[in-house]
Amino acid sequence: MEKKKFTAKKIIYSILGLLFLLLLIMGIRYLINSNAAKSDQFLTKKPFVQNMDDKVLATGDIVPREEIEIKPNTAGIIDKILVKEGDKVTVGQLIATLKIVPNVSAINDAQQQIQNSQLQISNAKMNMDNQQKQFDMQQKLFSQGVISKQEYITSQQQLASTQQAYKNALQQLSTAQKQLQIVRTGSTPELQGLANTQIRSKATGTVLEVPVKVGSQVIEANSFNAGTTICSVADLNSLQFKGTIDEAQAGKLKEGMEMNIVIGALQNQSFKGKVTLIAPKGTDTNGTIKFNIEGDVYNDKNVYIRAGYSANGEIILSSQKNALLLDEALIQYEKVKGQDTPYVEVKQKDGKFKKVYVKLGASDGINVQILSGITKNDEIKVWNPSDKDKEALKAQQEKS
Numbered sequence: 001m002e003k004k005k006f007t008a009k010k011i012i013y014s015i016l017g018l019l020f021l022l023l024l025i026m027g028i029r030y031l032i033n034s035n036a037a038k039s040d041q042f043l044t045k046k047p048f049v050q051n052m053d054d055k056v057l058a059t060g061d062i063v064p065r066e067e068i069e070i071k072p073n074t075a076g077i078i079d080k081i082l083v084k085e086g087d088k089v090t091v092g093q094l095i096a097t098l099k100i101v102p103n104v105s106a107i108n109d110a111q112q113q114i115q116n117s118q119l120q121i122s123n124a125k126m127n128m129d130n131q132q133k134q135f136d137m138q139q140k141l142f143s144q145g146v147i148s149k150q151e152y153i154t155s156q157q158q159l160a161s162t163q164q165a166y167k168n169a170l171q172q173l174s175t176a177q178k179q180l181q182i183v184r185t186g187s188t189p190e191l192q193g194l195a196n197t198q199i200r201s202k203a204t205g206t207v208l209e210v211p212v213k214v215g216s217q218v219i220e221a222n223s224f225n226a227g228t229t230i231c232s233v234a235d236l237n238s239l240q241f242k243g244t245i246d247e248a249q250a251g252k253l254k255e256g257m258e259m260n261i262v263i264g265a266l267q268n269q270s271f272k273g274k275v276t277l278i279a280p281k282g283t284d285t286n287g288t289i290k291f292n293i294e295g296d297v298y299n300d301k302n303v304y305i306r307a308g309y310s311a312n313g314e315i316i317l318s319s320q321k322n323a324l325l326l327d328e329a330l331i332q333y334e335k336v337k338g339q340d341t342p343y344v345e346v347k348q349k350d351g352k353f354k355k356v357y358v359k360l361g362a363s364d365g366i367n368v369q370i371l372s373g374i375t376k377n378d379e380i381k382v383w384n385p386s387d388k389d390k391e392a393l394k395a396q397q398e399k400s
Contacts, residue, residue, distance in 0.1 A: 044347055044379035045327055052323035052369050054362035056252055058293050058313040060243020062263065062305055064234030068203040071227040075219045076100045076197070078212055078230075085210055089201045089233060096199040096230050098218070110179045117173035124166040131162040205235040208307055239297045239305060241273060241313050247289040252317055253278055260314040261297050263305065271305075272298045275315060318362065325367040330380050331360070345381035346374060353381050 076098035083095045138155035141147045210231045212218060221227030241261050245253070255278060261271040279292035295313055299305060326344070333340040342360055345353040356378075361369030374380070 042347075042353070043382040043385055045330060045382055046379055047324050047326045047370055047374060047376045049322050049376055050325050050367075052320040052325060052362055052367070053316050053364065054318045054320070055364065056245060056249040056315045056317060058241075058243040058245045058249075058259075058315070060241055060293070060311060060313065062239050062261070062297060062307060062309045062311050063242050064205075064208070064236065064307050065238040065240050066203075067208065067232050067234040067307075068205075069229045069232050070095060070199060070202060071221050071229055072098060072199055072218050073220055074098070074100065076217070078214050078216045078218060079197075081210060081212070081214055081230075083207050083210065083231060085207055087207045088205070089207060090204045091201060093201045094198055095201050095207075096212075098197045098199065100197060110176060113176040113179065114173065117169060117176045121166070121169040121173055124162065124169040128159075128162040128166045131159045135159040199230050201233055203233045203235070205233045208232045208234050234307060236305065236307065237299065239299065239307070240276070241293075241295040241297055241311055243293055243311070243313055244285070244290040245278075245293050247282055247291060250278060250282070250291040253293070253315060257315050259295050260316075261295070262312045262314060263309050264311070265309050266303065266305070269301075269303065271303075272300065273313065274298075320362060320369060323361070324370045324374075324376060326370050326374075326380065328363055328366060328368040329384060330382060331358070331368060332383060344374060345383065347379040347381065 079097045079099045081096045083089060083093075089095065135155050135158070138147060138152055142149065142152035208231075209229075211229055212231075216228075218228035218230065219225065241259075253275060255275050257275045259273045259275055261273045262268055263271070273295045275293065275295045277292070277294040282289040282291045284290075293313065297305075330344055331342050332344065333342055335341070336357075341357060343355050343357045346356045348354050356373050358373030359371040361371045363369070
């Protein structure tokens with residue numbers, strides 16, 4: 001009897017064990033299938049057809065082609081400023097006036113020059129008087145027939161020479177006296193204050209900057225210093241783009257290429273331009289070699305462009321019409337015969353993905369041209385989805 005009970009229990013335990021094992025196997029299979037199905041769900045993107053421009057981008061700013069700095073002709077203190085930044089000025093227009101600060105050394109030099117001139121006048125007057133007496137005597141002797149006509153003419157020429165020397169000495173004194181007056185006041189009555197005290201524009205254009213104010217002391221430009229700038233003037237209708245490009249792009253460019261100047265401050269308005277200069281020598285900027293580039297800016301729209309605006313210069317190298325493009329982030333690479341070879345993963349009819357090698361063309365940094373390998377109807381796996389892509393994938397899974 002006990003033996004039959006033991007046998008029945010054994011059978012029951014065996015059945016329960018088999019049921020548990022079966023349930024365990026089914027659970028594991030469900031998890032595997034579930035995970036496999038989940039892992040097979042990827043967001044995909046399709047290539048698209050669009051025009052493709054292969055272009056080089058230079059960063060820089062807009063500057064006037066020629067900027068004139070107006071400087072005084074003598075040292076002094078600003079008395080009046082008659083213009084402000086943004087004003088239009090013409091050549092010869094009065095922009096500021098000065099009060100002259102007398103220079104002690106210059107005054108001493110001028111006074112010394114006056115003294116020298118007065119001494120020269122005294123000597124010249126004495127020579128002229130002596131020569132006049134000599135001439136009067138020679139003239140009397142000539143009338144009496146004592147001396148020849150040639151001797152008489154020589155005496156006459158000597159008198160004229162001393163008279164001219166006397167006049168020159170008088171002129172030098174007058175010049176020295178005027179120079180002293182200019183050193184002291186900046187002008188003379190004959191010049192009506194126009195000599196040094198009035199600063200006038202040397203160009204027609206727009207006042208860009210007035211770095212001085214009334215009461216500022218200024219100095220003239222000379223061999224030892226650049227002088228004080230009263231204001232700077234430029235023609236804002238004649239502008240150019242100045243920027244830099246990377247060394248890898250410099251070799252692709254040449255002077256005369258057309259470019260688009262995009263100014264961010266003007267809501268990314270674009271202006272036509274042309275490359276006028278590519279620097280023959282690069283400069284090291286934070287470990288990267290940069291080359292200076294310049295280009296004309298054609299403001300056909302008559303938009304008011306301020307000097308100093310930041311801008312980007314886009315130079316089109318080539319343009320592909322109806323190119324097959326793909327998001328460059330979808331391209332993967334692997335080593336094939338020692339070279340990095342691009343490929344994508346294309347979705348198949350069974351839902352699986354197949355590796356397909358592709359040939360790439362031009363790139364604009366976001367999209368890349370596909371020359372061969374896939375068609376516009378292929379679905380390409382997004383293998384490195386962004387947060388936005390992940391949200392789209394989640395929405396796709398919930399919908400399915």
